[in-house]
Amino acid sequence: MDGRPHVTLEDVARAAEVSLATASRALNGTTKVRADLRERVLAAAEQLAYTPNAHAQALAGASHRTVGVICHDVSDPYFAAIARGVMRVAGDNGLLVMLASTFRDPQKEIAYISMLRAQRASAILLVGSGFEDKAWERALAAEIDPYRRGGGQVAVVSRHRSLRVDSVQPENREGAAALARALLELGHRRFAVLAGPRALTTVVDRLAGFREGLAEAGVELAESDIVEAAFTRDGGHSAMSRLLARGLEATCVFAVTDVMAIGAMTALREAGLSVPADVSLAGFDDIPVVRDLTPALTTVALPLEELGERAMELAIRDSRGTRSRVLRLPGEVVLRQSTSRVPA
Amino acid sequence: MDGRPHVTLEDVARAAEVSLATASRALNGTTKVRADLRERVLAAAEQLAYTPNAHAQALAGASHRTVGVICHDVSDPYFAAIARGVMRVAGDNGLLVMLASTFRDPQKEIAYISMLRAQRASAILLVGSGFEDKAWERALAAEIDPYRRGGGQVAVVSRHRSLRVDSVQPENREGAAALARALLELGHRRFAVLAGPRALTTVVDRLAGFREGLAEAGVELAESDIVEAAFTRDGGHSAMSRLLARGLEATCVFAVTDVMAIGAMTALREAGLSVPADVSLAGFDDIPVVRDLTPALTTVALPLEELGERAMELAIRDSRGTRSRVLRLPGEVVLRQSTSRVPA
DNA sequence: ACTCTACCTGTAAGCGCATTCAGAAAGCGC
DNA sequence: GCGCTTTCTGAATGCGCTTACAGGTAGAGT
Numbered sequence: 001m002d003g004r005p006h007v008t009l010e011d012v013a014r015a016a017e018v019s020l021a022t023a024s025r026a027l028n029g030t031t032k033v034r035a036d037l038r039e040r041v042l043a044a045a046e047q048l049a050y051t052p053n054a055h056a057q058a059l060a061g062a063s064h065r066t067v068g069v070i071c072h073d074v075s076d077p078y079f080a081a082i083a084r085g086v087m088r089v090a091g092d093n094g095l096l097v098m099l100a101s102t103f104r105d106p107q108k109e110i111a112y113i114s115m116l117r118a119q120r121a122s123a124i125l126l127v128g129s130g131f132e133d134k135a136w137e138r139a140l141a142a143e144i145d146p147y148r149r150g151g152g153q154v155a156v157v158s159r160h161r162s163l164r165v166d167s168v169q170p171e172n173r174e175g176a177a178a179l180a181r182a183l184l185e186l187g188h189r190r191f192a193v194l195a196g197p198r199a200l201t202t203v204v205d206r207l208a209g210f211r212e213g214l215a216e217a218g219v220e221l222a223e224s225d226i227v228e229a230a231f232t233r234d235g236g237h238s239a240m241s242r243l244l245a246r247g248l249e250a251t252c253v254f255a256v257t258d259v260m261a262i263g264a265m266t267a268l269r270e271a272g273l274s275v276p277a278d279v280s281l282a283g284f285d286d287i288p289v290v291r292d293l294t295p296a297l298t299t300v301a302l303p304l305e306e307l308g309e310r311a312m313e314l315a316i317r318d319s320r321g322t323r324s325r326v327l328r329l330p331g332e333v334v335l336r337q338s339t340s341r342v343p344a
Numbered sequence: 345m346d347g348r349p350h351v352t353l354e355d356v357a358r359a360a361e362v363s364l365a366t367a368s369r370a371l372n373g374t375t376k377v378r379a380d381l382r383e384r385v386l387a388a389a390e391q392l393a394y395t396p397n398a399h400a401q402a403l404a405g406a407s408h409r410t411v412g413v414i415c416h417d418v419s420d421p422y423f424a425a426i427a428r429g430v431m432r433v434a435g436d437n438g439l440l441v442m443l444a445s446t447f448r449d450p451q452k453e454i455a456y457i458s459m460l461r462a463q464r465a466s467a468i469l470l471v472g473s474g475f476e477d478k479a480w481e482r483a484l485a486a487e488i489d490p491y492r493r494g495g496g497q498v499a500v501v502s503r504h505r506s507l508r509v510d511s512v513q514p515e516n517r518e519g520a521a522a523l524a525r526a527l528l529e530l531g532h533r534r535f536a537v538l539a540g541p542r543a544l545t546t547v548v549d550r551l552a553g554f555r556e557g558l559a560e561a562g563v564e565l566a567e568s569d570i571v572e573a574a575f576t577r578d579g580g581h582s583a584m585s586r587l588l589a590r591g592l593e594a595t596c597v598f599a600v601t602d603v604m605a606i607g608a609m610t611a612l613r614e615a616g617l618s619v620p621a622d623v624s625l626a627g628f629d630d631i632p633v634v635r636d637l638t639p640a641l642t643t644v645a646l647p648l649e650e651l652g653e654r655a656m657e658l659a660i661r662d663s664r665g666t667r668s669r670v671l672r673l674p675g676e677v678v679l680r681q682s683t684s685r686v687p688a
Numbered sequence: 689a690c691t692c693t694a695c696c697t698g699t700a701a702g703c704g705c706a707t708t709c710a711g712a713a714a715g716c717g718c
Numbered sequence: 719g720c721g722c723t724t725t726c727t728g729a730a731t732g733c734g735c736t737t738a739c740a741g742g743t744a745g746a747g748t
Binding site for chain 1: 728730733
């Protein structure tokens with residue numbers, strides 16, 4: 001923006017026939033100002049449609065209230081749900097949120113952090129897994145460290161361990177283990193897993209947890225039972241298709257993400273298979289839409305909005321001096337119609 | 345943020361043993377700077393992890409690159425899809441997006457615009473319908489007008505006519521009419537409509553278009569065939585339930601929004617009715633997930649991401665002097681399995 | 689060799705605001 | 719009614735940066 005005709009505090013002060021300082025004080029209420037003067041200032045401001053210049057305010061020392069949130073893709077329902085919580089808390093605290101989508105491009109992530117740093121955002125929230133890349137991790141640290149040294153807050157949702165910052169983490173491992181137990185309970189013994197990129201901790205944890213749960217019953221998950229694909233609906237679809245092409249032996253398929261499960265379900269339908277009569281299918285996350293699928297998806301329900309809310313709260317609260325806090329939020333297995341008992 | 349130890353340009357200049365001006369020029373590349381000096385400056389900046397203070401830059405006149413986007417709810421798939429387009433274009437243009445969710449609170453909307461104005465955002469994007477409220481419209485104008493006079497750009501996606509600004513609009517009316525025709529083609533003659541709040545232009549337009557399409561075949565839509573509800577999944581669910589409770593005579597239900605259609609579909613399933621065998625169901629928008637429903641939803645496909653992209657492009661391009669531009673994007677009827685031919 | 693013209697570099701003036709500091713006004717006790 | 723304290727006001731400073739503007743240096747032209 002560059003239109004010149006901007007009303008400044010000086011204009012207001014002149015119109016109200018007071019000094020700049022008085023106008024500032026009247027507007028901010030930092031100090032007592034004689035009632036009639038304040039009235040005059042407020043009236044003038046109103047009349048001139050004055051809006052303080054946030055940049056000037058920030059520069060002059062007033063802590064400005066903006067936070068940055070970086071995610072992979074706003075349109076992913078998983079993130080959208082988290083973002084909802086983030087937005088609510090931000091709104092309640094009068095914060096402006098600068099939201100950036102990296103579209104899973106590490107470079108963009110770094111670039112955005114740098115921009116947020118330039119904006120002197122009071123906090124930065126990183127949502128979603130990081131990248132398995134040493135160079136990237138270094139670059140990330142190179143942005144984050146000076147930012148924090150400068151007083152910036154950083155919080156993370158479901159993210160790399162490499163960062164030593166406040167974080168909110170869903171209990172992926174425990175949730176997946178619980179899911180495994182529930183599926184075993186239904187009589188399943190042969191499983192297949194649709195996994196996302198193995199580099200992501202989310203994937204690793206859920207996989208490990210699932211294996212753990214199975215192991216308790218002496219059931220093993222072979223590497224060949226795991227198919228890797230992109231963390232998207234299409235990824236789930238293609239992974240499921242590949243699985244089917246090679247001949248599916250499992251009675252139950254676990255997609256590490258609801259979004260992938262959605263794709264998988266469609267792939268199964270397209271292949272003429274019925275869920276759960278022919279195969280049971282389970283997901284993870286409990287994004288809002290999965291209960292409206294037919295059959296409704298069995299999944300591990302994560303408090304997604306709360307994840308966002310807590311993270312934002314961490315980011316707001318001053319943490320200097322504190323050692324990094326970790327908040328773990330449990331998931332809960334929700335059995336719906338996409339899984340059924342295996343006929344004995 | 346308020347941590348003092350912030351590296352400033354002056355620090356860099358001192359470290360590089362050049363003047364402040366030279367450092368600035370070297371970093372911004374605005375003017376030729378002797379090669380060795382530039383090297384020194386760049387090295388110093390790098391070494392000190394210098395990040396320019398965007399506020400100071402903005403204040404000093406450098407046009408800063410941030411845009412504001414205001415929507416009702418990030419987690420609504422309709423908006424999420426649009427936001428995706430917005431984010432992409434913003435990212436490609438090096439813009440930082442400040443995103444705000446109003447949660448359909450008119451006051452919040454005004455408050456956010458005011459904040460964006462304070463931030464001197466170079467453009468503001470309003471996504472989604474406005475409110476039918478004279479007081480609100482006045483308040484909105486009171487924020488928008490000075491903002492535009494100050495050189496701010498404003499663009500709108502699918503929104504009130506009351507604002508005379510650049511806008512991108514889906515062809516709701518035409519799309520709904522085309523859908524009506526397609527449904528008539530399938531033999532349907534008795535319809536019911538799940539509408540959102542009648543105050544929203546989106547609802548009004550889609551309703552009008554649908555009526556229009558039906559009228560061409562001499563089919564009328566009685567007021568009693570229209571059920572109003574919130575613009576959400578639950579709204580669709582409850583509207584459908586009410587419709588069923590009162591005894592459904594229609595052979596086809598049109599939900600003015602896919603999100604509502606999703607709720608409706610579940611309500612139908614819960615009532616033991618089969619789609620499309622017992623009732624056909626159609627939506628509008630083509631949000632990504634509806635093709636994965638069972639049955640896949642017939643709907644009017646809107647280029648949602650493109651809506652966001654175009655709007656952002658409008659917002660970026662300087663429009664001063666130009667009269668407000670309106671971009672209309674057509675929808676396309678997509679027949680899927682949720683609608684079927686009526687047995688003769 | 690000397691002047692003139694390019695080209696850089698550094699000095700300094702704000703951008704709009706919060707805030708410190710000193711001084712004016714007002715209230716109090718005696 | 720005078721001096722004191724207590725409020726409140728206004729002038730001035732600086733936040734970090736960009737950008738005229740002026741000064742300096744070096745190369746070109748004659």
